[in-house]
Amino acid sequence: MIERPIHLESAHRVIFTRDVFAPGNEVLGDVLSRAGGKGAHRVLAFVDGGVIGGNQTLLRDIVAWFSARDGELDLVSTPMVLPGGEACKNDWSLVPEIWSAINDNGIDRHSFVLAIGGGAFLDLVGFAAATAHRGIRLVRMPTTSLSQGDGGVGVKNGVNYFGKKNWVGSFAVPFAVVNDLSFLASLPERARRAGIIEAIKVALIRDREFYAELEAGAAGLRALEDEILEEVIRRSAEIHVDHIATSGDPFELGSARPLDFGHWVAHKLEQVSGFRVGHGEAVAIGMAVDLIYSRRVGLMSEEDCERVLKLIEAVGFATYDVDLDRAEAGSPVILLGLDEFREHLGGELTITLVPEIGRKIEVNEIDRAEVLAALAELRERHSSRVTTLY
Ligand SMILES: NC(=O)c1ccc[n+]([C@@H]2O[C@H](COP(=O)([O-])OP(=O)(O)OC[C@H]3O[C@@H](n4cnc5c(N)ncnc54)[C@H](O)[C@@H]3O)[C@@H](O)[C@H]2O)c1
Ligand SMILES: [Zn+2]
Known part of the structure; x- marks a missing residue:
């Protein structure tokens, strides 16, 4: 028997911000620059359709934000909008649809998939990204209170199959999680x-x-007051990440x-x-x-x-x-x-x-x-x- 230890170490980065695609916000740019390497990083963005209604300028803001960073970051296509919510984890056809977009846009292991949406949408896009080319770097941008404080800051993805929750999926540490608290404003x-x-x-x-x-x-x-809700989500995210990083069993x-x-x-x-x-x-x-x-x-x-x-x-x-x-x-x-x-x-x-x-x-x-x-x-x-x- 040949037996060798393999040590895998990864940083789990969770960053809080507001208005992530406002012109002067450098949070996303800063974290992507951690990837190093030469040339512009290619990014393919997927957006949860449910987020659009309450954030009418989001797609325009994303495109404008990336164009202002031309040469460093290359948004390879206009963001792809797909349905979100639990239904998206029950619709297998969305997985090959995401794979096709990754394939058609030449997204490789040096590129990034950016997923913006609720926990269900992040689970779906995260799964497709984790299985394309055996794993493409993923930046998660959770847009619900639950995903910002819990699921979105974790290391799991997956979709439902055989009528069972998360039956197909994998563990994959995202490259980064960017929690933009302004998304909470449009939530029902x-x-x-x-x-x-x-x-x-x-x-x-x-x-x-x-x-x-x-x-x-x-x-x-x-009463869902902003200040206390945001504080609780921050603290919840922190304890979740601590747990994942220190439990010894991520x-x-x-x-x-x-x-x-x-x-x-x-x-x-x-x-x-x-x-x-x-x-x-x-x-x-x-x-x-x-x-x-x-x-x-x-x-x-x-x-x-x-x-x-x-x-x-x-x-x-x-x-x-x-x-x-x-x-x-x-x-x-x-x-x-x-x-x-x-x-x-x-x-x-x-x-x-x-x-x-x-x-x-x-x-x-x-x-x-x-x-x-x-x-x-x-x-x-x-x-x-x-x-x-x-
Ligand atoms: N991966 C994990 O470790 C993990 C952990 C916990 C939960 N989860 C999963 O997360 C899912 C639940 O996620 P959720 O609670 O975020 O709900 P969700 O993703 O089902 O979203 C709920 C609804 O809100 C919409 N939405 C999302 N963001 C919005 C916004 N900013 N404004 C308006 N509408 C918005 C969505 O389109 C959807 O219709 C479940 O599938 C659960 O299994 C995963
Ligand atoms: Zn849960």
Whole structure:
């Protein structure tokens, strides 16, 4: 046997800015210049169609910004606009469409793909870029609160296949992530709120102090006030990147996936609801299930459990959805999420739970009857809240 260590080291760069394509903004130029090499860097840009409506001058601004840097940066074609949202991850035909654009424009491993859009769009374009020529350098520009604070700053991409979330995909560290906070202004309310839940998640698994800040800011977050929302997204991105860089397992070779706290239910619920329930909303419900479950099996105190449920509700998320109770042939569909989660990770089932705020543990067994009892509690909680409201 010939065995040699191969050391791979990469920088994970996340930069915050505003109005990234304003004439004097050098953030993107500066980060691309890190690539070194001779001649102008070729860039092919893809834009999430959903971003255009609220940012009517975006395409013009991109073209103007690049033309002002002619000789250093070469935008090889007008930005390509493709549909975004979860639907784009369910439409395989978009993958070869992106490959064709990469091929037709002579984009190679020394060029860049620039992806501007929500988390779903970045997952799609990131996957196509990672598989073209075995990996083209990718600059991600997340445009939603969730992707700026969570998915967009990670190292994963992928699309849905066999009706399963992220079944096809790869791990690839992006060349850079540029978070332009001005994009948040055009987001509809649901998408603006979604990032808050991933911030709560990352605080729960890693950072008690940040959790306290979220509680203190709950009213402002509920009202989606700019200042607090932006601060929470920045902090969430930072903790996510710290986690990826220091956990010792950036490409998730082990079975543990702490950033996926609450996600085994979430992924299944998104799918069962036909993606009516958005990712952020599903994560809120998924965390609620895992919190109540943890309390029921004696892993978490009643007090901490209630405290977190209250925060999730205080910032404006529901903790129940009717599709949690869907059954097929008499058995609850949501439980299939456990098997799918294990299959996706490979190896033994590993679920991250939070015994107390700021600390995580991994468990390898989940008592399905207790999950069903947790679902029943959430259903009950929901109906009593609805009764109280009216
Ligand atoms: N790769 C990862 O590590 C990772 C981690 C977490 C989540 N994700 C994935 O991210 C996806 C969810 O991403 P998301 O929450 O960003 O939602 P999204 O990408 O589904 O976008 C939601 C909607 O907002 C639109 N939109 C995007 N930016 C906009 C803007 N600035 N103004 C107006 N509309 C805009 C999109 O077109 C879409 O219709 C899921 O597919 C999830 O699986 C990936
Ligand atoms: Zn998530």
